[in-house]
Amino acid sequence: MRVFTSTRQIFSACNKILTPLEVGKFFKIGARSAYRWAANPDYANDVCRNPLDNIIATFEAVQEMGRDDIVEGALSYICEKVGYKVCPDGDAVKSDKNSASKELLDVNTALGDVSSKLQRALIDDVITDVEKTELVESAACLIRETMELKAALECGMQ
Numbered sequence: 001m002r003v004f005t006s007t008r009q010i011f012s013a014c015n016k017i018l019t020p021l022e023v024g025k026f027f028k029i030g031a032r033s034a035y036r037w038a039a040n041p042d043y044a045n046d047v048c049r050n051p052l053d054n055i056i057a058t059f060e061a062v063q064e065m066g067r068d069d070i071v072e073g074a075l076s077y078i079c080e081k082v083g084y085k086v087c088p089d090g091d092a093v094k095s096d097k098n099s100a101s102k103e104l105l106d107v108n109t110a111l112g113d114v115s116s117k118l119q120r121a122l123i124d125d126v127i128t129d130v131e132k133t134e135l136v137e138s139a140a141c142l143i144r145e146t147m148e149l150k151a152a153l154e155c156g157m158q
Contacts, residue, residue, distance in 0.1 A: 007052035012038035027051065093144065095152035103149035103157075110142040 004010050011034065014023050020034035027034070037050035059071045076086045097103050117138050121131040 007050055007056070008038050008040065008047075010052060011050055012040075014038075093147040093151050095148050095155065095157060097148070097152070098157060100149060100152040100157045103145065103152045106145040107142070107149050110138070110145045114138045114142050 002013065004013075011023065015034060015038050020031035020038075024031045024034040033048060036046055036048035039047040041047045059074070062070050072086060072088065079086050095103055097106065114135065117131070117135055121127045121135065127135070
């Protein structure tokens with residue numbers, strides 16, 4: 001995943017992939033405006049506030065009025081259209097060990113659990129409903145532990 005620190009970087013990346021002319025067509029503007037939305041104000045004199053800045057400002061104003069539900073609904077709608085899901089910050093997966101090494105041990109343990117349950121289930125070449133439920137629960141645990149490891153690594157934990 002690419003990490004952006006400003007909306008102009010998003011437009012810069014889109015302009016590189018699609019060209020400013022193509023980006024401009026989506027917004028019914030010229031290529032020059034699409035280029036200005038992506039311009040770095042530290043190096044360019046000709047910059048312009050882009051639509052994402054305006055959306056963010058609108059969402060912030062709505063939040064100030066205490067309507068986080070509208071912002072979350074709007075973001076969910078947008079994300080759903082491109083195959084993603086909104087996760088509020090409070091629900092984000094975080095490391096519970098504060099150590100990437102310890103999180104890796106949890107991943108290994110969870111992987112071993114999935115592996116042993118799958119091997120037991122396949123002894124008779126049939127996975128029963130009970131075994132399936134246990135496997136799905138173990139796999140969900142493995143995914144959670146892997147996400148905690150990823151969070152620890154993203155935070156630079158050792």
